[in-house]
Amino acid sequence: MKKVLICPGERPGVASLSETMPLAKLPVLGKSLLEHWLEQLAAQSAKEVLVLAASRVGQIRRLVGDGERWGLRVEVRPESRELSVEEARHKYRLDCAGSEGEAIVVDHLPQLPEQPMFESHAALIALVERLLAKQIFPITIGLRELKPGVWVSRRVHIAPDARLLGPCWIGENVWIDSGAIVGPGAIVENRAFIGRGAEVVQSLIGPDTFVGENTDVRTSLAFGGKLINWRTNSVLHVPDPWLLCGLRERQVRIEGRTWARKLDSWLMLGLSLPVGVVSFLKSKLEGATNVRRVGIRE
Amino acid sequence: MKMELNDGVLCLSGIKDLDGAESLCSQVRPVLPESLQAIEVDLSQTEILNSGGLGELIALQKMALRQCGKVPVRVLNPPPPVEQFLELTRLHRIFPILKR
Numbered sequence: 001m002k003k004v005l006i007c008p009g010e011r012p013g014v015a016s017l018s019e020t021m022p023l024a025k026l027p028v029l030g031k032s033l034l035e036h037w038l039e040q041l042a043a044q045s046a047k048e049v050l051v052l053a054a055s056r057v058g059q060i061r062r063l064v065g066d067g068e069r070w071g072l073r074v075e076v077r078p079e080s081r082e083l084s085v086e087e088a089r090h091k092y093r094l095d096c097a098g099s100e101g102e103a104i105v106v107d108h109l110p111q112l113p114e115q116p117m118f119e120s121h122a123a124l125i126a127l128v129e130r131l132l133a134k135q136i137f138p139i140t141i142g143l144r145e146l147k148p149g150v151w152v153s154r155r156v157h158i159a160p161d162a163r164l165l166g167p168c169w170i171g172e173n174v175w176i177d178s179g180a181i182v183g184p185g186a187i188v189e190n191r192a193f194i195g196r197g198a199e200v201v202q203s204l205i206g207p208d209t210f211v212g213e214n215t216d217v218r219t220s221l222a223f224g225g226k227l228i229n230w231r232t233n234s235v236l237h238v239p240d241p242w243l244l245c246g247l248r249e250r251q252v253r254i255e256g257r258t259w260a261r262k263l264d265s266w267l268m269l270g271l272s273l274p275v276g277v278v279s280f281l282k283s284k285l286e287g288a289t290n291v292r293r294v295g296i297r298e
Numbered sequence: 299m300k301m302e303l304n305d306g307v308l309c310l311s312g313i314k315d316l317d318g319a320e321s322l323c324s325q326v327r328p329v330l331p332e333s334l335q336a337i338e339v340d341l342s343q344t345e346i347l348n349s350g351g352l353g354e355l356i357a358l359q360k361m362a363l364r365q366c367g368k369v370p371v372r373v374l375n376p377p378p379p380v381e382q383f384l385e386l387t388r389l390h391r392i393f394p395i396l397k398r
Binding site for chain 2: 214215216217218220227229232234235236237238239240243244
């Protein structure tokens with residue numbers, strides 16, 4: 001049985017988010033939306049999945065690979081635009097007699113089909129909070145309830161004086177520093193860092209996001225250096241990385257050594273080496289030391 | 299930048315970039331009256347606020363404190379991103395935000 005997953009394209013309600021990443025890659029409690037779907041389809045014994053992506057096809061391909069992780073055969077196909085369900089069914093012959101295929105737009109979670117995710121930022125947060133309240137979590141090894149309403153994944157560092165207030169969900173490899181307050185209503189995705197004294201309330205911190213010391217993230221979505229207030233839909237690109245930034249965005253580029261630079265290095269070595277050698281040999285012949293001790297006179 | 303003194307309240311407006319070439323303090327210092335009641339910084343035209351700009355606000359407050367005593371520094375009509383930045387850094391507790 002063939003399944004077709006249609007990655008959502010532009011959604012005006014969450015335009016700021018879709019600039020940051022393909023919406024199908026949006027993390028929801030540790031896994032991307034697309035991964036939630038692939039898990040669900042694998043559980044339903046699907047064998048073959050076609051993923052249609054209208055943009056950033058490379059990112060989608062890197063995310064799903066060939067589907068081996070879920071025991072599926074997954075193929076990612078680029079499309080010029082987001083197809084509707086009917087268009088996809090027709091194009092990929094799912095509406096033929098005898099075909100049992102299905103086309104699904106990946107704009108909602110499989111567990112909550114009646115709740116679209118991308119109508120607005122507030123709707124997105126409401127959905128995630130509903131998942132928290134109903135404890136609808138994806139299968140996550142090592143997820144445990146630290147205290148009522150506080151869910152913590154594995155390899156999480158929580159400073160002894162940090163406070164976690166439920167409901168809140170902490171992803172894998174998260175670091176919560178001294179004096180930080182997380183929650184209530186906080187979702188901290190994988191590999192995020194919450195700095196000393198920071199507060200995260202009614203907010204979602206995206207994966208690989210650094211929240212600086214003594215900052216206050218309230219009613220917001222933070223993805224890298226982008227802060228979106230889900231109440232007012234205001235978007236701020238935080239200019240100072242020590243306040244908020246992505247931990248993977250900044251890649252230190254070591255300037256490649258061009259041939260000109262290499263030639264320059266060899267030239268300097270070639271010129272300075274004989275001088276050094278001659279000096280050394282001369283001092284040896286004269287019996288003098290070529291290293292002068294420098295002492296401190298008392 | 300424009301500066302107006304109304305009933306002991308010094309209003310600074312027309313600020314595009316707080317972290318500009320000329321510091322806020324150096325511009326305001328010569329006109330600070332002794333009977334200053336408050337300073338209002340109108341940020342409605344400010345496009346970007348960064349930590350340098352916040353430093354200017356803090357320096358302004360310190361200067362006013364030295365010269366005129368405890369004088370509130372208020373921020374007027376910041377655009378939503380500027381307001382977000384003030385809230386992120388918790389400085390909205392130091393510089394009350396007013397919307398007129």
